[in-house]
Amino acid sequence: MDSVPTAASAPRRRPRAGGTRPGKIDASVVLNGLPDPVLVVDGEGEVRFVNLEAQEFFDLSASVLEGMALAELLPPDSPVMGLIEQVRRGSRRVSQEGVVIDTPRIGPHHVTVQVAAMGDPPDHVLVTVHERSIARKIDNSLTHRHAARSVTAMAAMLAHEVKNPLSGIRGAAQLLEENAHDQDRVLTRLICDEADRIVALVNRMEVFSDERPLERTAVNIHTVLEHVRTIAQSGFARKIRFVERYDPSLPPVYGNRDQLVQVFLNLIKNAAEAAPETGGEITLTTAYQHGVRMALPGGDTRLHLPLQVSVQDNGDGIPEDLQSNLFDPFVTSKVNGTGLGLALVAKLIGDHGGTIEFDSQPRRTVFKVSLPMYDESQISQAVSRVRGVRGGR
Structure with missing residues (x-):
């Protein structure tokens, strides 16, 4: 006969530190930790909640945004309004890429918008705005660094291969200038000026080759x-x-x-x-x-x-x-x-x-x-x- 585990023999869950279960996590804390702007809009079209990213995105504080009609924040013909209406008609979740959110305060932003039904309260919807992805930001940053490194290599090459010959060219032009006629002296002066201009450009580029910590x-x-x-x-x-x-x-x-x-x-x-x-x-x-x-x-x-x-x-x-x-x-x-x-x-x-x-x-x-x-x-x-x-x- 199979033995039936008793209270004494049944495996026990390891007690949590302190002997009590942790308190319930506040949803607003979770939403404030997200890297994308999030808004909650009620059935009357008013903004009921915004996370920290939404405040930064719209350049307005929560005290201003919460209670504001969404139609005051976005143009009435904004695609966001159409997405919200789709969810109101029964869609669980809808999204659209390439949406332009444009306000006088922040200017145009090309984003992806996702709208989802919350369920509780039943007439509230969750609007999430996805700006350019973090991966794209990192890729752009690395591209800019690669561009800077290409200048570094060019600067090191130019300093060695260009400045020395330019010095010789300038010196020769100065010697010719001593015995040149007035018309020829204009040309020798032009040679010196252009050589100086190129050296100044190379000197500016040498900043890129500075690899000191x-x-x-x-x-x-x-x-x-x-x-x-x-x-x-x-x-x-x-x-x-x-x-x-x-x-x-x-x-x-x-x-x-x-x-x-x-x-x-x-x-x-x-x-x-x-x-x-x-x-x-x-x-x-x-x-x-x-x-x-x-x-x-x-x-x-x-x-x-x-x-x-x-x-x-x-x-x-x-x-x-x-x-x-x-x-x-x-x-x-x-x-x-x-x-x-x-x-x-x-x-x-x-x-x-x-x-x-x-x-x-x-x-x-x-x-x-x-x-x-x-x-x-x-x-x-x-x-x-x-x-x-x-x-x-």
């Missing part, structure tokens, strides 16, 4: 932006109106102040040159985002990139044929441009372990830079590793 510390990004804005308004952007949308609660960036100044000086200079002569406007925005973790070059350390800085202008936009290669060297739409500014920006951001991306539409071009925040525990680990290497010598 980046010296980083805690940097207040708002101090950097204010410094760059002051420089800009004192010179090339004196006729531009600046709009600042800063989040004063941001923690410091883990970065190199001088290089960050160079990054945003280049971006703001490009924005100023793209802005119209009359009514030119540059918007500087800082925000905290939940997003991608990226590996620092030359190591296995992965940094969270929660700090986002945006530089937006109201110019005509970037020509479509340049957008796919915008961070490559010598790609530019400027008549006298060298096409090295954005390549340098990509290198410096890559050295920080950060990412840079852009979105360009007529009257609205925005560059978004994501950077790591200062983490004392990571700094301590880095110092310990350096000391360990030194101690082993």
Whole structure:
């Protein structure tokens, strides 16, 4: 006869620490941890809940969004309204790719929208917005880094193979100039000037071949932006109106102040040159985002990139044929441009372990830079590793 397990012999579940079951997880905590914007819309078409990503996406706080009619947030003819109506008619879940969400506050965004019935309450629907995938962001970031590395190799080659012959050419032109007639002296001066111009270009490119470890510390990004804005308004952007949308609660960036100044000086200079002569406007925005973790070059350390800085202008936009290669060297739409500014920006951001991306539409071009925040525990680990290497010598 088979034995029947008694209470004493039956296997017992291992008791949880503390002897009690954990409390129920709040659904809002889970939704706030998602990397995509999520909205809950009730049967009257009002927004009842938004997660943190939705607040960042629409650039509005939960206190403003929750209770707002969706028709006030999105145009009445938005495809999102049609998707919600399909779910109201009985569809369990519907989605559509290539939807353009366009508001005066955030401009156009090309997204995928998914709408699903919640069931409880029965008249509520869940709207999820999928922006460009994280994989695509990482792929773009790596592409920009590869472009910067191609400039690094070119810079090393040019420094060795070009500058020395140019020095000889310039010296020969100066010797000819001593005994040349006035008409010929114009030509020798042209040779010297063009040789100097090429050397100056090579000197600019040599910055890319600097492979020394980046010296980083805690940097207040708002101090950097204010410094760059002051420089800009004192010179090339004196006729531009600046709009600042800063989040004063941001923690410091883990970065190199001088290089960050160079990054945003280049971006703001490009924005100023793209802005119209009359009514030119540059918007500087800082925000905290939940997003991608990226590996620092030359190591296995992965940094969270929660700090986002945006530089937006109201110019005509970037020509479509340049957008796919915008961070490559010598790609530019400027008549006298060298096409090295954005390549340098990509290198410096890559050295920080950060990412840079852009979105360009007529009257609205925005560059978004994501950077790591200062983490004392990571700094301590880095110092310990350096000391360990030194101690082993």
